Amino acid sequence: MNLEPLVKKTLAKIKLNKREKILVALSGGKDSTTTAYLLKKFGYNIEGFHIYLGMKGYSDRCLEAVKKLCKQLNIRLHLYDIKKEMGGSMCYIRTAIQTEAKGKGLKNCAICGVIKKWIMNKKARELKADKIATGHNLDDEAQTFLINIFKGSPELSLNTGVISRNVKDKQNRFIPRIKPLFYVPENEIREYSKKMKLPVVYEKCPCAIDSYRIQVRQFLNTITDKEKENIVKNSEKILKNIKRKQTPLNYCELCGEPARNKVCRMCGMIGVRNKNSCS
Numbered sequence: 001m002n003l004e005p006l007v008k009k010t011l012a013k014i015k016l017n018k019r020e021k022i023l024v025a026l027s028g029g030k031d032s033t034t035t036a037y038l039l040k041k042f043g044y045n046i047e048g049f050h051i052y053l054g055m056k057g058y059s060d061r062c063l064e065a066v067k068k069l070c071k072q073l074n075i076r077l078h079l080y081d082i083k084k085e086m087g088g089s090m091c092y093i094r095t096a097i098q099t100e101a102k103g104k105g106l107k108n109c110a111i112c113g114v115i116k117k118w119i120m121n122k123k124a125r126e127l128k129a130d131k132i133a134t135g136h137n138l139d140d141e142a143q144t145f146l147i148n149i150f151k152g153s154p155e156l157s158l159n160t161g162v163i164s165r166n167v168k169d170k171q172n173r174f175i176p177r178i179k180p181l182f183y184v185p186e187n188e189i190r191e192y193s194k195k196m197k198l199p200v201v202y203e204k205c206p207c208a209i210d211s212y213r214i215q216v217r218q219f220l221n222t223i224t225d226k227e228k229e230n231i232v233k234n235s236e237k238i239l240k241n242i243k244r245k246q247t248p249l250n251y252c253e254l255c256g257e258p259a260r261n262k263v264c265r266m267c268g269m270i271g272v273r274n275k276n277s278c279s
């Protein structure tokens, strides 16, 4: 199926309402740029959100691309400067975490992912967004599912899907996340973004050196897009039944953000001692 009809079908599955405010998490890369471009093209109510990570050169090129896109689409852009808000670039924060005992062994992308998700949810709630849209694609999802299986933690895949929400979020603090490109292979997104001449930074993040994910990605490059689709669609079928047993969502006793345990992953990682130090 062509990219546009496939994304439309995915959005229909999510049952998105055109009045809802959708905050698109824009990295400057091809996936989130294409996500914003298509949501706007299909008439959804979107605004952009970019976390400036403070990595010299790379982050500046990402910021420029995001600004250009938002101007082109005529949408608002909300910026979060990690240096200003948290006192250091992502590299700085990550290295500090990795040198602490509890952060030892944590991979770059894992740390960055936890921090970005924490910021996105908090800011989306402050901006009164109904949904957060990310650029995750079919390849990302197949990778994540396989990594969770290989590492013996399939339950971690429970949070993925075209939409992640938590029905047991009594205080409505978790902003549902949607993935309009969930069924679209990465190659097709690259081609599409080039065809449409979208402002995209095609280089990879210089810190993305998570060897295990690269290994799984290399393996997935040896199979067809149809086979990747089978991995993702069958994982959805398997997880559907388990999803019904969702446990109540907790709220972090340090920062108040949604958490699976008493303390959220972000606070567990940065070892905050009180409410103010991570808000």
Ligand code: AMP
Binding pocket: 024, 025, 026, 027, 031, 032, 049, 050, 051, 052, 053, 113, 116, 133, 134, 135, 136
């Ligand atoms: P990644 O974890 O880098 O593969 O990114 C997954 C998704 O998170 C992207 O498709 C974007 O939607 C979002 N994202 C990544 N980096 C940023 C950023 N710096 N600012 C805002 N959103 C981001």
Ligand code: ZN
Binding pocket: 252, 253, 254, 255, 256, 257, 263, 264, 265, 266, 267, 268
């Ligand atoms: Zn917390």
